[in-house]
Amino acid sequence: MYDSAFKIKAVQLSKERTNISELARELGIKATLLYKWKKEFEEFGTGSFPGNGKMKLTFEQEKIRELEKKLKDAELERDILKKAISIF
Known part of the structure; x- marks a missing residue:
């Protein structure tokens, strides 16, 4: 409005x-x-x-969201590397 x-x-x-x-x-x-x-x-x-409709986040909340995304990406990369190692 x-x-x-x-x-x-x-x-x-x-x-x-x-x-x-x-x-x-x-x-x-x-x-x-x-x-x-x-x-x-x-x-x-x-x-x-x-x-x-975007959420309002405090600085700390935004930092947590960013770190959670990085952790998820790192875990995905680790899982891919584990599968690659088992193939060789």
Whole structure:
């Protein structure tokens, strides 16, 4: 519904303002939605609001996903080499 640039700008504005409800009214959104965006931005930073159904991951989660992929690739390579050794 709202693009990530709008959400990020709304969060930035909310940091400059004291009355979040008033800001939300000015932006045409509910205050609860603005609070939700603010919380998400605090947790994920620039990775917030990726869109297209992609998961938001913290740095640690992304690193774990990357390492799990490398491990799976290494295990596959090991299994292939084991089969090759048994042939010779």
